[in-house]
Amino acid sequence: MKASKSFRLHIGIFGRRNAGKSSILNALTSQEVSIVSEIAGTTTDPVEKPMELLPLGPVLFIDTAGIDDRGDLGEKRIQKTMQVFDRTELGLIISKTDEWGDFEETILKELKDRAIPVIVVFNKSDLVQAGNCLQRSFSGENIPVVETSATNGTGILDLRQAILNHAPDDFINRPGIVADLVGPGEAAILVVPIDKEAPKGRLILPQVQTIRDLLDNDSFCMVVKERELREAFNRLNKPPKLVVTDSQAFLKVAADTPPEIPLTSFSILFARYQGDLPEMVKGAMAIDKLKTGDKILIAEACSHHPIGEDIGTVKIPRWLTQYVGGKLEFVHHRGHDFPENLSEFKLVIHCGACMWNRREMLSRMMKARMAGVPLTNYGLTIAYSLGIFERALQPFPAALGVYQTTK
Amino acid sequence: MKASKSFRLHIGIFGRRNAGKSSILNALTSQEVSIVSEIAGTTTDPVEKPMELLPLGPVLFIDTAGIDDRGDLGEKRIQKTMQVFDRTELGLIISKTDEWGDFEETILKELKDRAIPVIVVFNKSDLVQAGNCLQRSFSGENIPVVETSATNGTGILDLRQAILNHAPDDFINRPGIVADLVGPGEAAILVVPIDKEAPKGRLILPQVQTIRDLLDNDSFCMVVKERELREAFNRLNKPPKLVVTDSQAFLKVAADTPPEIPLTSFSILFARYQGDLPEMVKGAMAIDKLKTGDKILIAEACSHHPIGEDIGTVKIPRWLTQYVGGKLEFVHHRGHDFPENLSEFKLVIHCGACMWNRREMLSRMMKARMAGVPLTNYGLTIAYSLGIFERALQPFPAALGVYQTTK
Numbered sequence: 001m002k003a004s005k006s007f008r009l010h011i012g013i014f015g016r017r018n019a020g021k022s023s024i025l026n027a028l029t030s031q032e033v034s035i036v037s038e039i040a041g042t043t044t045d046p047v048e049k050p051m052e053l054l055p056l057g058p059v060l061f062i063d064t065a066g067i068d069d070r071g072d073l074g075e076k077r078i079q080k081t082m083q084v085f086d087r088t089e090l091g092l093i094i095s096k097t098d099e100w101g102d103f104e105e106t107i108l109k110e111l112k113d114r115a116i117p118v119i120v121v122f123n124k125s126d127l128v129q130a131g132n133c134l135q136r137s138f139s140g141e142n143i144p145v146v147e148t149s150a151t152n153g154t155g156i157l158d159l160r161q162a163i164l165n166h167a168p169d170d171f172i173n174r175p176g177i178v179a180d181l182v183g184p185g186e187a188a189i190l191v192v193p194i195d196k197e198a199p200k201g202r203l204i205l206p207q208v209q210t211i212r213d214l215l216d217n218d219s220f221c222m223v224v225k226e227r228e229l230r231e232a233f234n235r236l237n238k239p240p241k242l243v244v245t246d247s248q249a250f251l252k253v254a255a256d257t258p259p260e261i262p263l264t265s266f267s268i269l270f271a272r273y274q275g276d277l278p279e280m281v282k283g284a285m286a287i288d289k290l291k292t293g294d295k296i297l298i299a300e301a302c303s304h305h306p307i308g309e310d311i312g313t314v315k316i317p318r319w320l321t322q323y324v325g326g327k328l329e330f331v332h333h334r335g336h337d338f339p340e341n342l343s344e345f346k347l348v349i350h351c352g353a354c355m356w357n358r359r360e361m362l363s364r365m366m367k368a369r370m371a372g373v374p375l376t377n378y379g380l381t382i383a384y385s386l387g388i389f390e391r392a393l394q395p396f397p398a399a400l401g402v403y404q405t406t407k
Numbered sequence: 408m409k410a411s412k413s414f415r416l417h418i419g420i421f422g423r424r425n426a427g428k429s430s431i432l433n434a435l436t437s438q439e440v441s442i443v444s445e446i447a448g449t450t451t452d453p454v455e456k457p458m459e460l461l462p463l464g465p466v467l468f469i470d471t472a473g474i475d476d477r478g479d480l481g482e483k484r485i486q487k488t489m490q491v492f493d494r495t496e497l498g499l500i501i502s503k504t505d506e507w508g509d510f511e512e513t514i515l516k517e518l519k520d521r522a523i524p525v526i527v528v529f530n531k532s533d534l535v536q537a538g539n540c541l542q543r544s545f546s547g548e549n550i551p552v553v554e555t556s557a558t559n560g561t562g563i564l565d566l567r568q569a570i571l572n573h574a575p576d577d578f579i580n581r582p583g584i585v586a587d588l589v590g591p592g593e594a595a596i597l598v599v600p601i602d603k604e605a606p607k608g609r610l611i612l613p614q615v616q617t618i619r620d621l622l623d624n625d626s627f628c629m630v631v632k633e634r635e636l637r638e639a640f641n642r643l644n645k646p647p648k649l650v651v652t653d654s655q656a657f658l659k660v661a662a663d664t665p666p667e668i669p670l671t672s673f674s675i676l677f678a679r680y681q682g683d684l685p686e687m688v689k690g691a692m693a694i695d696k697l698k699t700g701d702k703i704l705i706a707e708a709c710s711h712h713p714i715g716e717d718i719g720t721v722k723i724p725r726w727l728t729q730y731v732g733g734k735l736e737f738v739h740h741r742g743h744d745f746p747e748n749l750s751e752f753k754l755v756i757h758c759g760a761c762m763w764n765r766r767e768m769l770s771r772m773m774k775a776r777m778a779g780v781p782l783t784n785y786g787l788t789i790a791y792s793l794g795i796f797e798r799a800l801q802p803f804p805a806a807l808g809v810y811q812t813t814k
Contacts, residue, residue: 220631
């Protein structure tokens with residue numbers, strides 16, 4: 001899926017000619033696959049570099065190579081700089097601690113005046129000890145400061161995290177839940193089993209959010225238990241665009257849903273909404289590579305959540321042990337507690353994180369990716385275990401492609 | 408609607424022959440309309456008295472007139488007493504403070520052993536000062552103690568409140584939300600408008616509870632905005648059993664719903680579920696009797712609830728003022744704060760109280776009734792103001808009857 005330019009988060013990179021803008025950019029993106037193209041500009045024009053910056057997805061770096069502190073800022077240059085400010089959604093000011101001065105303050109003021117979030121990056125921390133020469137504190141202004149060395153990679157993960165933390169909410173929360181799969185004036189069927197684990201008198205949050213997302217987008221839905229699903233189909237004189245089921249009813253719902261009607265689960269919708277579905281598909285497929293003695297991290301967003309707890313502590317461990325045919329080591333983490341060092345794990349299996357914002361889930365996905373550890377969620381693990389992965393991914397061509405090319 | 412015996416809360420009344428059981432019973436029920444019948448027993452048999460005890464509704468008092476402290480409790484009497492304990496759901500032990508003794512303790516132990524809630528009633532407080540002679544404290548056992556005088560009425564309202572407070576939850580929560588109007592295997596359409604007042608990404612609680620109630624009872628539903636309602640009807644090849652709308656979309660939904668399909672609102676469902684619908688219908692109709700200068704209490708269960716606040720502080724006052732054609736005095740109360748003295752008000756208009764249990768709403772209805780002040784809720788007020796009261800009450804014969812005979 002190619003993202004249009006307007007869809008990308010625009011990250012403006014500002015700094016003096018020798019501050020290391022290009023090396024920071026290279027370090028940020030060296031682990032990335034899809035450097036799409038480079039739009040050449042004149043020497044004084046800012047250079048736009050569309051890239052995939054995980055875990056954010058498509059971004060557009062605007063490298064203001066031609067705007068620096070040499071000479072006065074003539075009319076033309078000022079105009080070009082202003083244009084960059086106008087389209088920047090997140091600004092990086094790259095400097096050295098002993099060089100921060102009027103130029104950087106001017107950039108900072110321009111960004112702040114526009115309420116654009118700013119990250120101050122002190123580069124080359126291997127050469128110059130940060131704080132030694134700096135006469136200025138940023139803490140009172142609530143501006144994040146990251147120290148990096150593009151040459152040895154120090155602080156690049158911190159910078160990536162800072163970008164994730166300070167990117168505007170509407171970019172982080174960009175993917176919808178379900179409505180793009182249904183369309184205005186069209187209907188979905190939502191299958192909501194009611195068992196002893198369902199909270200008394202309520203629906204669980206992902207179900208409510210899914211209904212709301214459909215209404216927000218001029219779609220509507222039939223809400224039904226798995227037992228009445230056939231009757232619900234009988235009542236409709238035009239098939240629904242999509243059937244969404246709770247993972248636990250997947251097999252019965254798959255049997256009762258005509259094969260030409262797309263079918264998926266709330267968990268899969270939320271893997272996309274809260275995280276990165278293709279990445280989590282790869283994560284689920286890593287189950288095939290598990291072997292006796294492997295260590296698996298099971299992470300739960302909520303500290304107290306009996307439903308997820310049961311899936312995480314009992315059902316998934318039992319199933320994985322059976323699948324691998326040998327003893328596995330399970331480590332459980334709950335709430336915001338998440339291990340710093342993931343490299344000892346062969347797989348991270350996360351709950352749907354329905355109570356979180358997307359930023360926190362993407363942050364965990366990034367940490368797992370940097371450590372080279374696959375990550376998936378409960379629902380995808382269940383779908384994989386039930387052998388209906390391919391059908392459940394049908395509505396998501398990118399994720400399905402990952403599955404079909406990897407399997 | 409006649410309640411079957413098993414539906415009634417069974418209240419066992421225990422006490423010595425001279426403790427005043429009958430006078431308490433009379434005082435409790437003297438303001439009630441429908442004393443249905445009296446089932447005569449032998450002199451030693453308990454007497455069952457089915458009654459309407461507002462705000463609880465149908466109860467069965469079991470007056471153990473024949474079981475007292477005279478002589479030993481012979482085999483036959485013990486057996487009959489045990490049978491009363493076995494069907495009692497709430498026990499009242501009526502005594503005088505200077506007479507509490509082994510007999511009362513035995514009754515108390517039998518009830519406690521069965522985990523039956525107990526209220527201790529010290530009667531005739533005009534003659535004997537409670538506490539003066541009593542050597543026993545009930546506070547450590549968490550047993551409510553009420554002092555009454557059946558002759559002058561002192562404490563009868565407290566007793567009524569204590570019965571409401573200590574009746575078992577499943578009796579208090581007995582009415583369903585909606586499923587009895589739809590039926591298993593049948594569908595309802597729920598119309599959920601999405602406007603700026605809808606909470607971001609969610610549905611409001613009564614909507615979620617209504618969906619859940621349908622699923623719990625093997626019904627299902629279509630959830631749709633008012634704009635897509637016609638399309639939703641087009642999709643169904645069999646009409647729904649019921650359409651439920653948010654009050655604010657009432658007129659459009661009424662226009663788009665074929666007249667033969669029953670239509671009501673979430674507010675009206677919740678007037679029944681959380682309170683007493685016929686009583687609240689009477690309350691709404693009291694709007695016609697309002698005149699310039701009248702004082703109206705607007706009560707909101709939640710302390711912070713911008714949606715309800717707007718309806719309660721702006722919309723309803725404006726509409727009532729227009730309707731009456733003169734200035735009215737509005738008094739607002741929020742949260743659990745509710746005036747003790749309601750007699751100065753001509754009408755109480757309450758929010759739907761969706762976040763409360765039914766007990767608290769019934770308790771307020773009782774206070775209003777005792778003060779002779781009509782009470783209704785926001786949704787009924789809106790329905791009345793829109794002139795669609797009769798259609799919206801169609802699914803509820805008892806409430807409709809109240810409207811048709813009163814108007």
